Amino acid sequence: xxxxxxxxxxxxxxxxxxxxxxxxxxxxxxxxxxxxxxxxxxxxxxxxxxxxxxxxxxxxxxxxxxxxxxxxxxxxxxxxxxxxxxxxxxxxxxxxxxxxxx
Amino acid sequence: xxxxxxxxxxxxxxxxxxxxxxxxxxxxxxxxxxxxxxxxxxxxxxxxxxxxxxxxxxxxxxxxxxxxxxxxxxxxxxxxxxxxxxxxxxxxxxxxxxxxxx
Numbered sequence: 001x002x003x004x005x006x007x008x009x010x011x012x013x014x015x016x017x018x019x020x021x022x023x024x025x026x027x028x029x030x031x032x033x034x035x036x037x038x039x040x041x042x043x044x045x046x047x048x049x050x051x052x053x054x055x056x057x058x059x060x061x062x063x064x065x066x067x068x069x070x071x072x073x074x075x076x077x078x079x080x081x082x083x084x085x086x087x088x089x090x091x092x093x094x095x096x097x098x099x100x101x102x
Numbered sequence: 103x104x105x106x107x108x109x110x111x112x113x114x115x116x117x118x119x120x121x122x123x124x125x126x127x128x129x130x131x132x133x134x135x136x137x138x139x140x141x142x143x144x145x146x147x148x149x150x151x152x153x154x155x156x157x158x159x160x161x162x163x164x165x166x167x168x169x170x171x172x173x174x175x176x177x178x179x180x181x182x183x184x185x186x187x188x189x190x191x192x193x194x195x196x197x198x199x200x201x202x203x204x
Contacts, residue, residue: 011116011117014113015114017110023204095200099201101126
């Protein structure tokens with residue numbers, strides 16, 4: 001089943017260098033987040049992303065929310081922690097739609 | 103020769119529905135601008151684009167400037183008129199870079 005992607009929200013999400021960088025990092029989580037104690041297979045903890053950006057927790061939280069609302073990443077909550085990973089299906093659908101429509 | 107594209111500027115330019123629509127129109131100028139007296143082969147006159155959007159001349163002028171600065175469209179001046187067309191080379195480079203880097 002193909003969900004409808006929100007190209008508008010995705011383009012806005014991508015129009016920011018920090019958000020593009022976070023997406024890059026999440027593409028190779030083992031490489032960019034070697035300090036995470038638990039496996040990165042279910043995502044990277046928000047705290048690890050905060051630390052890597054060097055920005056405030058609230059700023060990064062906003063960036064993650066924009067990425068998540070656009071559908072580019074998804075979040076899994078485990079207890080008090082939030083783990084983020086890319087939504088490759090949405091990313092591929094977006095690339096295909098841009099290739100077709102631009 | 104491959105010129106460096108400005109993905110940041112392009113993504114910002116695309117993150118607006120009016121600008122995406124203008125790009126769509128310029129893809130098929132004969133279809134969308136049948137009223138233009140001179141051939142659309144060298145571009146579509148700014149006035150025609152203003153009229154089609156239904157927005158003010160200054161608003162459309164800003165949108166065209168953002169698109170032009172990003173490299174997605176180029177402008178040719180003939181006397182007092184400005185004619186706009188898509189820069190397909192830049193659009194293709196952008197799509198390839200996004201496919202590679204996202």
